[in-house]
Amino acid sequence: MKTKTLVDPFAEDVTKGLTENPKSLPSKYFYDDRGSRIFMEIMAMPEYYPTGCEFEILLQQSPAIVNKLPFTVPFNIIEFGSGDGMKTKHLLKAFTEQGAPFTYIPIDISQEAIDALEANINQALPGIDMQPQTGDYFEALTGIDSEKPALFLFLGGNIGNYKDADAIALLERFHAQMKTGDMLLMGMDLQKNPRIIQKAYDDPHGVTRAFNMNLLTRINRELDADINLDQFDFYCDYNPQSGEVNSYLVSLKKQHVHSALLNTTFYFEKDELVWTELSKKYTLAGISALAQSAGFAVAHNFMDCRHYFTDSLWIK
Ligand code: AVJ
DSSP, X not given: OOOOOXXXXXXXXXXXXXXXXXXXXXXXXXXXXXHHHXXXXXXXXXXXXXXXXXXXXXXXXXXXXXXXXXXXXXXXXXXXXXXXXXXXXXXXXXXXXXXXXXXXXXXESOHHHHHHHHHHHHHHSTTOOBOOEESOHHHHHTTSOTTSOEEEEEOTTGGGGSOHHHHHHHHHHHHHHXXXXXXXXXXXXXXXXXXXXXXXXXXXXXXXXXXXHHHHXXXXXXXXXXXXXXXXXXXXXXXXXXXXXXXXXEESSSEEEEETTTTEEEEEOTXXXXXXXXXXXXXXXXXXXXXXXXTOEEEEEEEOTTSSEEEEEEEO
């Protein structure tokens, strides 16, 4: 057998995911430039309620969130995956109005997002003390003044993409970076009427479908592959007993696809699934249990008026 040296993590993960049984592709690869634009379309759909819910929470309850924080001395607000900062600015505004002495440290892998964030925040809150970082969350943390108390932000419901064991592992890494009394504000989607959740992912506009199919387009482009998009479908399913939305690409026939870059052929059976994403929905009891298993306690849940979503405040 010929051995290959693969350096590109995308190439490695695609090779592994399309060779294994059952097949899968990591959802983090949704977010190339085109995928990020499709995700913005998802957030603008009326069916995709989480964005509006978290916006409502931060718009209306930021003063209450600020009141729950015990910090009296200068502290850091460290945000993982800040994006363009359009939601966080409401929270920062409440801190500013209370005269709280903070430094805002947003971290994102996308330079484009950090540039947009700097422009947005500087316009909305001129004079704010801000130290944006581009790159890996944990690498960015090594350069931060860790003496100060800190509020960590992990918003948007991204934790829902992690299987339980992986979520605990990530939260334990956050925990290891935090001091006793530091706090973490976690955006988490809640279990609710299953039809509402099903519609948010199996949307009638086909935007979520395009979001998933874009993974195949990305494989064609970056790995020089010959996937025919017409021979794949998108399927997703919410299971209200497990609280999981699972998304898949489905091979519509027995076929093979070839990547010239990898010099590899991948084989698909008719109706074979490629698992692409988990979007976990929580109960308040499940949130407490998750917090505890990573060494945190829940201080408060800030929910929208319909109780669809929570910004859950945890303390170490
Ligand atoms: C950005 C991970 C919170 O899982 O709801 C939206 C991504 N996937 N529609 C989610 C997503 C399909 C989203 N998160």
